[in-house]
Amino acid sequence: MDRRQEILEAATKSFSLFGYKATTMDQVAKIANVGKGTIYTFFANKEELFHEIVFTMIKEMKAKKDGVISEERTFQENAHLVLMKMLEFREHHALLAKLISEEKEMKTPVVQAVLVQVEQEIVKYIAENIQTAIDKDEIKQVDVELVAYLIFKAYMAFAVDWQLTHNDSLTEEKIVEVFQDTIFASLIK
Amino acid sequence: MDRRQEILEAATKSFSLFGYKATTMDQVAKIANVGKGTIYTFFANKEELFHEIVFTMIKEMKAKKDGVISEERTFQENAHLVLMKMLEFREHHALLAKLISEEKEMKTPVVQAVLVQVEQEIVKYIAENIQTAIDKDEIKQVDVELVAYLIFKAYMAFAVDWQLTHNDSLTEEKIVEVFQDTIFASLIK
DNA sequence: GAATGACCAAAAAACCACAACAGTCATTTA
DNA sequence: TAAATGACTGTTGTGGTTTTTTGGTCATTC
Numbered sequence: 001m002d003r004r005q006e007i008l009e010a011a012t013k014s015f016s017l018f019g020y021k022a023t024t025m026d027q028v029a030k031i032a033n034v035g036k037g038t039i040y041t042f043f044a045n046k047e048e049l050f051h052e053i054v055f056t057m058i059k060e061m062k063a064k065k066d067g068v069i070s071e072e073r074t075f076q077e078n079a080h081l082v083l084m085k086m087l088e089f090r091e092h093h094a095l096l097a098k099l100i101s102e103e104k105e106m107k108t109p110v111v112q113a114v115l116v117q118v119e120q121e122i123v124k125y126i127a128e129n130i131q132t133a134i135d136k137d138e139i140k141q142v143d144v145e146l147v148a149y150l151i152f153k154a155y156m157a158f159a160v161d162w163q164l165t166h167n168d169s170l171t172e173e174k175i176v177e178v179f180q181d182t183i184f185a186s187l188i189k
Numbered sequence: 190m191d192r193r194q195e196i197l198e199a200a201t202k203s204f205s206l207f208g209y210k211a212t213t214m215d216q217v218a219k220i221a222n223v224g225k226g227t228i229y230t231f232f233a234n235k236e237e238l239f240h241e242i243v244f245t246m247i248k249e250m251k252a253k254k255d256g257v258i259s260e261e262r263t264f265q266e267n268a269h270l271v272l273m274k275m276l277e278f279r280e281h282h283a284l285l286a287k288l289i290s291e292e293k294e295m296k297t298p299v300v301q302a303v304l305v306q307v308e309q310e311i312v313k314y315i316a317e318n319i320q321t322a323i324d325k326d327e328i329k330q331v332d333v334e335l336v337a338y339l340i341f342k343a344y345m346a347f348a349v350d351w352q353l354t355h356n357d358s359l360t361e362e363k364i365v366e367v368f369q370d371t372i373f374a375s376l377i378k
Numbered sequence: 379g380a381a382t383g384a385c386c387a388a389a390a391a392a393c394c395a396c397a398a399c400a401g402t403c404a405t406t407t408a
Numbered sequence: 409t410a411a412a413t414g415a416c417t418g419t420t421g422t423g424g425t426t427t428t429t430t431g432g433t434c435a436t437t438c
Contacts, residue, residue, distance in 0.1 A: 003412090024399065025401080026398095026399080035412055035414060036400090036401085036413080036414065037401090037402080037412065037413055037414070038411085040402080041411075041412080045400075045401075046401090116354055119354065140370075142371070143363070146347075146359075146363070147367065149346065149347075150347075150367060153343065153346035153350070154339055154342065154343060157342035158338075158339075165308065170335075174332075174335070177332070178331075178335045178339060181329075181336075182331070182336060182339060182372050182375045183371050183372065185375040186370065186371045186372065186374040187371070192380095213429085214430075214432080215431090224383060225382080225431090225432085226381065226382055226383070226432090226433080226434080227380085227382070228432095229433080234431075235430095235431065235432090
């Protein structure tokens with residue numbers, strides 16, 4: 001396998017396991033079985049390496065979403081499927097979870113900045129999908145940006161925050177059900 | 190005015206302005222124009238003084254809510270009015286805002302604990318009101334606890350979080366509109 | 379007998395010596 | 409001879425220690 005890819009995989013593993021701050025370039029080099037200097041022939045610095053990985057993650061999510069949405073299905077059905085995929089995604093992707101906890105515990109500025117970007121990216125996607133549905137006259141006219149923000153925050157609340165104050169984690173089915181009962185239900189015409 | 194009240198007001202002022210950690214008992218004594226020892230004849234310690242103040246704030250909110258809800262109005266109307274009152278409340282009460290930012294920046298355990306309590310208290314009230322509406326057959330049967338949690342998180346998202354990533358603050362009318370369009374709309378039968 | 383502020387122990391801030399780190403570059407390797 | 413390397417360097421962060429601040433007490437005052 002090419003060295004660039006090896007480095008990316010080693011770094012992803014380390015970022016997911018230890019977070020951004022606790023990952024050292026020496027460590028990445030060791031895991032990737034390359035000299036430290038080699039990393040710097042492919043990536044300008046630690047931050048750029050990190051950005052590349054997060055960007056890859058976002059692309060992965062986008063791909064998952066696009067693989068699920070179908071023109072033939074109703075908004076409600078599509079929304080249900082996308083939400084399910086995202087909820088599955090969360091568990092498989094240790095990186096996002098680690099970054100969120102790292103931001104809360106220490107408040108690493110680089111991580112903070114990247115999470116804001118991820119948030120904006122996701123809200124943008126949700127907004128685009130809502131707008132499409134409105135244009136197709138599938139759902140009623142609402143303030144797209146605000147509703148997209150609401151959906152994102154609701155998602156994070158159930159998928160991440162809930163288990164912090166309650167000691168049981170919510171099942172995917174339960175979360176999807178609340179979305180269907182409330183926000184999604186209100187949007188369809 | 191009685192000394193106890195003077196102390197409470199001084200402490201409220203200081204907690205609102207500087208937060209919990211940065212408020213010293215010497216400072217409170219000076220603002221209240223009493224000796225430091227006097228504070229301890231009324232309150233066992235700093236934490237109890239703090240709790241009393243936060244508890245007073247919750248009672249104030251409860252009173253505001255009870256003054257607005259009316260048996261004659263529909264759920265939608267009542268929800269609208271309560272939400273408006275809460276949104277007005279947010280601006281007047283600098284204390285809550287300060288505590289939330291203090292929890293985010295440093296993570297003072299006392300503040301954290303108190304905010305969890307406030308959250309649980311508020312979610313409990315919302316849940317009670319939803320249950321009442323269900324019993325009266327005004328809204329459809331939903332998972333009360335989850336919907337209450339959703340409403341609380343949505344409220345916090347729009348009232349507090351929004352302005353952190355966007356640089357404009359949302360008007361009360363706009364926030365109420367989203368609630369009406371989405372969550373509230375979906376609940377009515 | 380209620381109020382006070384000097385006082386004390388405990389916690390936090392300031393300091394500093396030292397270690398760990400990101401990033402470089404002369405040397406090595408293939 | 410171009411790519412890879414790891415010893416090296418300046419900077420940032422950490423841990424242990426001293427100094428300061430703070431919550432809480434209590435003998436004295438009013």
